[in-house]
Amino acid sequence: MLGLDDVTVRFGDRAALDAVDLTVAAHETVCVLGPSGSGKSTLLRVVAGLRRADRGRVLLGGEDQTGVPVHRRGVGLMFQDHQLFPQHDVAGNVAFGLRMRGTNRAAQQRRTAELLELVGLPGAGGRTVSSLSGGEQQRVALARALAPEPKLLMLDEPLGQLDRGLRERLVVELRALFGRLGTTVLAVTHDQGEAFALADRVVIMREGRIAQTGAPLEVWQRPADAFVARFLGFDNIVDAEVRDGTADTVWGRIPLPAGVPDGAYELLVRPAGVRLTDPGTGRGPRCTVESRTFRGSHVAVRLRPENGPVLEAETGPRDAPEQGARVGVEFAPDEIVVLGRD
Numbered sequence: 001m002l003g004l005d006d007v008t009v010r011f012g013d014r015a016a017l018d019a020v021d022l023t024v025a026a027h028e029t030v031c032v033l034g035p036s037g038s039g040k041s042t043l044l045r046v047v048a049g050l051r052r053a054d055r056g057r058v059l060l061g062g063e064d065q066t067g068v069p070v071h072r073r074g075v076g077l078m079f080q081d082h083q084l085f086p087q088h089d090v091a092g093n094v095a096f097g098l099r100m101r102g103t104n105r106a107a108q109q110r111r112t113a114e115l116l117e118l119v120g121l122p123g124a125g126g127r128t129v130s131s132l133s134g135g136e137q138q139r140v141a142l143a144r145a146l147a148p149e150p151k152l153l154m155l156d157e158p159l160g161q162l163d164r165g166l167r168e169r170l171v172v173e174l175r176a177l178f179g180r181l182g183t184t185v186l187a188v189t190h191d192q193g194e195a196f197a198l199a200d201r202v203v204i205m206r207e208g209r210i211a212q213t214g215a216p217l218e219v220w221q222r223p224a225d226a227f228v229a230r231f232l233g234f235d236n237i238v239d240a241e242v243r244d245g246t247a248d249t250v251w252g253r254i255p256l257p258a259g260v261p262d263g264a265y266e267l268l269v270r271p272a273g274v275r276l277t278d279p280g281t282g283r284g285p286r287c288t289v290e291s292r293t294f295r296g297s298h299v300a301v302r303l304r305p306e307n308g309p310v311l312e313a314e315t316g317p318r319d320a321p322e323q324g325a326r327v328g329v330e331f332a333p334d335e336i337v338v339l340g341r342d
């Protein structure tokens with residue numbers, strides 16, 4: 001459905017997108033994630049035709065879009081500050097794209113009613129924009145973007161302004177809706193929870209390049225390198241010298257999953273793989289509990305080892321040791337990820 005082929009966009013001598021190749025299949029939802037300034041919005045803008053590529057091509061349905069203006073690309077856009085037209089009522093907003101296309105009045109009304117039903121606002125056509133809550137406005141913006149049946153729906157921080165509870169609910173609804181409609185979606189978000197919940201595939205950007213792409217679970221389980229791992233919120237990353245299946249690190253020896261060839265690596269030690277033991281036992285370093293943070297289903301425990309940087313462990317809500325307690329550590333090999341070189 002969508003292809004980016006070697007796309008580069010420069011601002012001065014900086015490349016906001018640097019030789020990016022990406023494909024999005026029909027009916028697929030792809031979420032682009034990355035730190036601020038990594039090129040996410042530029043990617044959307046170049047696909048929409050709001051920005052020209054300095055090199056490379058954007059293909060939609062196999063057709064080169066070079067020189068094709070925004071309104072002829074058949075893409076739907078929904079941007080962060082959803083910008084509904086305050087002078088129009090809800091129906092007027094939803095029907096906007098249809099009016100522009102010259103769809104007749106009866107068909108506009110039918111489609112608008114259908115879409116409002118779809119986004120969970122049946123019968124809201126006559127309401128004013130100012131009478132809607134933030135979440136309702138977001139739904140209207142979505143209905144407006146979907147109305148002209150775009151080949152590709154592009155969302156820029158679609159739920160950015162909303163509070164957490166509402167975002168979590170809407171993400172589930174959106175995923176179900178896109179599945180039902182068979183919409184092809186390219187979304188940008190800085191919120192990994194949102195991306196992982198919404199996407200069939202995530203794309204993680206770093207300085208204008210794609211650092212990793214894969215199914216959410218795949219990326220979560222096997223971050224490609226230390227950048228991706230840190231971006232996903234993992235901090236237990238350590239240099240390691242691997243020999244005969246064991247890694248020598250500043251935290252002592254760490255057992256590895258089978259089959260890692262000898263050499264120098266970075267390791268990600270998942271917090272779930274740092275098991276706490278009684279002080280004086282455990283083959284890992286002796287540690288002092290620096291802090292503990294309740295996270296609902298588990299407790300994140302920050303440990304200060306005798307050597308090396310802080311180590312994060314995870315325990316059940318009832319098993320977390322007190323702050324200041326001395327503990328031992330045992331590493332679980334199945335929670336160790338050998339990272340590629342960053």
Ligand SMILES: Nc1ncnc2c1ncn2[C@@H]1O[C@H](COP(=O)(O)OP(=O)(O)OP(=O)(O)O)[C@@H](O)[C@H]1O
Nearest residue numbers: 011015016034035036037038039040041042043190
């Ligand atoms: N119009 C512009 N003029 C100059 N530089 C720009 C322009 N737009 C973007 N950039 C630069 O290009 C790079 C990528 O910006 P972009 O907005 O695509 O990043 P982003 O990942 O969407 O960031 P954010 O999450 O903060 O929105 C940044 O370094 C940014 O400063």
